[in-house]
Each structure stands twice: as structure tokens, then as C-alpha cells.
Amino acid sequence: MFEIRFHGRGGQGAVMAAQTIAEAAVNEGLEAQAFPHFGAERRGAPVMAFARIDTKKISVRTQVYVPDMLVVMDESLLDIEPVADGLKDTGSAVINTSSSPENIDLGKRVRCVTVDATTIALETLKAPIVNTAILGAMAKADPLVSLGSIKKAIISRFGEHLGEKAGALNAEAAQRAYEKAIIGESIAKRQQAKRSMWLPTWQDMPAGVALHPGEVGGMKVGPGSAVQVRTGTWRTRTPRYIEERCVRCVKCWFICPDAAIHRRKDDRIDIDYDHCKGCGICSTVCPARAIEMVRGARL
């Protein structure tokens, strides 16, 4: 059995990508299964989807913990989540990035295929929906499912949802990604992180449907609030504070919809990157251009 795990952001089409590779496998006479993992159903929030392909009927329905193939649809996720956790040493990774494989630090050396799916999607589809380009790169990473079958599945699946023309354009995005994808090997500089976080036992849970309360700037905030939910992981562009330009008007502090800008005693600011979603309103309202938005999830 061949297992694939997709890491993407809400809106990039990870679910459709998983469904399409399953359909492509069935087109080749194989058995397949694909399903999403739903967390926060928000554009930009990290999401996962899974696919399994086999020559016989697939029975197991558990999530994919030890994938043969890892697909990362937004390279900024590499810094946010332990995406390579469980990836087999003999497995492969497909990454949407403008870098080449030898610059991709997965924490382990595996066969790695990189493709600038965002640029291909913007040029071909005029939208940063990268799933079909990623599917083309997947065909290059592993010949399990051929590019021909993938394109056929894209035309059928996307054609049904979005019309014939969209189906053909998306198939073209896959073709271009297949041609442009670079095959290499990832590097192993970063510590292999485990996908495990501390969670309370049933005895540790407060009564009622509640999580533990938290504290922000000395102020008690309710459980289940942004203190526990690190909405900063949704960010794809990041504000940089240029302190010497700051005129201390605190407009950014006042306007931030997530209270992610903290005001110092001298009216200069600090940015709470755990909760900044990267909306850029602070940068827009700043009269002194003391906050600039930088592409990427981190500075």
C-alpha cells in the first residue's frame, strides 16, 4: 500500500488534490481512498489530507502516520509544523517552493522534488490555487500514477466542478509543473520534530466544556480563546516593525483585529507572532511606513 500525506493551507486545494490522485489511481485500475482532516475550516489555516493507493481493496481508515509520500503545498509550513514526521526513509517529498531540493530542510535526507507551483498556478490559472500543479510534480516524484492518468482525473474532477475550460487549464498546470519540477535530495539540518503536543488527561480538564483559561498582558482571557489557538500559523506574510521610523501614534495597536500588537510604555510596539494572522492592516494604517509586510510565515 502506498500512503500520501498532504500539508496545505485552507484554500490551496489539498482536499481536491488528494481526491484527484485517488481518481487517477482508479483510472489505472488500482484501488484508492482519499480523505481530509478537518480542523479550523479557514482560508490560510494549516490543513491535512490523506490518500492511499493499493492493488487490492483498502480496508484501513486511520489517518496516515507513516507516509510514503509527503506533499507540502506551502513551503512556510516547514517552519510551522513537523511536516516530515513519520515520512519513510525510502519515501519522497514534493514541495511547492522556488528553491531547489538541496535547500529544502526536512530534517531528513529523502528523495525530494521541488516545483514553483505558486508561480505556475498564477500564470496558468490566474489564482494561487496550487493543487493541480502539485499533482503534476507528484507524477515526477513517483511513477506510481502516470501524468496521463492525473491529467485525465483533473479534467474529469475539475471539469465537473468548474467547467470544461477550467478542467483543461488545470491539466495544463499539471503538465507545466511536471516539466519544471526538479528532482534532488532534501537536507537534514533541522532537528526532526515529533508531532506530539501536551494535551490534558480527563482528570486535568476543567469542568464543563472548557479548556484552561490563559493570560495575555496580565489580563485573564477565556478558555478556547486565541491564547490556546495559535492563529499565527495561518499567516503567509509577516509584518516587520522598523522601530526607528515609528512615530508612536499607536494606530496599529488600536486597529489590529487580533490584539496581536502590544503597546510598550513608551508607545512603541511589539508584535505577537503567535497570533498575528498577517492581514497587513497595521502596515496600511501606519503613517510612517514603520511596518512593512514580508512574504512568508516568518521574518
Added chain:
Amino acid sequence: MKVKVLSGDHAVAHAVKLCKVDVIPTYPITPQTLIIEKISDFIFDGEFDATFMHADSEHSAMSMAVGASATGVRTFTATASQGLALMHEMLYVAPQTRLPIVMANVNRSLGAGSGIWAEYNDSMPERESGWMQVYVEDCQEAMDAIIQAYRVAEDHRVMLPMMVCLDAFVLSHTVEKVLVPEQSEVDAFLPRFRPMNYLDTSNPKFINIAVSPAHSMEMRYQMDHLMRGVAPFIDEVDEEFSKMFGRRYGGVIEEYRMEDADYALMTLGTATSTARVAVDELRAEGRKVGLIKLRFMRPFPHERLRRALEHVKAFGVFDRSISMNGFGPVFTEARNSLYGTGVPVTDHIAGIGGRDLTVQMFKEMFQRIEDSVKGGGRDCYWHGLRGEQI
């Protein structure tokens, strides 16, 4: 027959179209929204000639389904969790007025915590309502169960509504290979609906009248008697289905590797798929384990279960919901079935609120079942719980 890659929700929608349902009153609630979305696409595209009605709530949707079915037309609706709860009142009208409505329910957890993920505490309480309930394992079965449901429900020996239950996300949003039958095959298997007791302007009458205590007890007994005798018809329809389509599900239960099994586990819904893998792996180690897939919660297959378990040393039941300070509902029913046989029965609660069910969890259940022969253990084990069970 066409090979398609469909989600559980879309498989249900295709089945509804193939069954040539006449009236579909619905209110959209996630995660069953894809079912009615697809049905409305079929109707809008002119592929399916049915009356699609938007209700202002699930309570209204079920009321409209009752009204439509009472005029003698084939009726379908779909819901999930909170929606099913809101239908609760009207749910009871359908079986008592003998209306063979078929409804898909996407199982998800009910109440505070607002979980949208798989759990059976939405549909399990409705086993008291008089609806038949089937729990399906994969997308193919989701489709086939709808087709079988109309055949069973509309049989004049039955005339009861049926709820086809599928797990939220694990099935509703999972795509798989599905063999979609030809319209002619479904037409040959499922004849046009012949209503038994319906509203007809040329022959006016009342149905669903208010009755006094002088009548209601007999009406309830009638329902109980009817439900107790329904299981053989379900087995019969499955048999005929297999002749037409080449697939069978075993009727009210399916036995998997139960030949010579000493220890058996019963599962329902998608848990069965992953449990099959655990059984295969344990069998490969030489352990004599087997699996029973419970398909129908109503009618509950007491007789067939007793027969299937005649030779086992111990039995365990998987439950994806819990009655507080009681047990899982499936366990309660199953232990009643086995009362007096002396076979130790244990309850295995897992997958609550959509917690991922792993092969390892099912292996742990089998270990507990084996150990139960020695005695001294618990009646009920929670699997995958953080913190020790006390």
C-alpha cells in the same frame, strides 16, 4: 455499471437519483450538505426529475417528508446530528403512520463541544422511534444501502421508514471507488412505490389521528411486534440484491473470519474496515479472532447474533457513543442477546468525538476480550483515553 470515484455523501446522492425518488424536502446541515447539494445539482441539470423542497428547519423537513410520503410518493431527506435532534418530534410520526421514508443521517456528535466529527450519540437515541437503522462501512455500501432501504421499507410486510447512517468525514467526505449501477438494473430491482395507506382526495380519510389510552397501547404493541419480525425481510432483500448486483452485505449482520473464532468483536460503521485489518494481522499470528459487523441497530439482530457466537469463548462490543453511567448502546443490546449463554461480554468505547481509530486500538480490544475469560476485569473499557480509567 460505471466506475466512479465518489465520497460517501455523493454515493448517497447518486443512489437517490437511481431510486427515482419523487420528493426531497431538506434543510442543509453540515456534514451532510454535500448530499443535498449534489441532488439539487442533478435536478438543476435536468438529470433527475424530482420535487426538491427547501424547509425552514429540520423539524419542518421531516414534517414535509411525512406529508409527502402520506400522499403516496417516494420520499427522501438527509440530516446530521443537531438536525436529527431537531427532527426528533416528527421522527416518531413516520413509523407509526407506516410511511416508508428513507433518510440519510451523517453521524456526528451532538451537543456542547460542538463536535462536527463522527460519533453515534445523535442516532442511537432514535432507535426508540420505530425507524429502522442501518450503519454503513464504505461508500459502495452507502449507495447500496439506500437502494436496499427503499426495497425493504416499501415492502407491504414492512412499511417502516429507514435511516441510513454514515460516519461524518470518515465516510461522508472520503472518496473511494464506487460501482454505480445502470438505471435499468435499479429499476428491475426496485419496483415503483405502491403505497399501502395514503391520502387520496377521491377516498377521503384520516391518518395520524389523536387516540385515547383505549387504543394507544395496542398501537404500540403492533409496532413492537412488527419490528421484531422485520430482520428476515432484510436478509431476504440482501440475498436478492446480490443476485442482481453481485454484492452482498449479509443482511442484518456480516461475519468476518468467524469460522473457528474463539474471540469475537462486534463493530459498526467505518470502524469495521480498520478492525478487519486488526483481525487479519492477529490471524496471521495464529490468534483465533473474528469480527461481526453489525449492520442494523433496528431491528437488532438478536437471533443471528446468538447463532454467530455459539462457539466463542468471549465477546466484545465496540461503541462510538456512551449512555452516561450506563454503557454504550450497542453493548447493552448485545449483552441482552447473549443473556444466559455465559459468554463474557465487554464494552469497548473508542473513537468518541471523531478520535482517530487505529489498528492498534482494535488489537488492544481483542487482548481485553481474551483476558475477560479469566474474569476480574471491567465491563467497559475506554480505548485511547488520556488519563487512567477509574
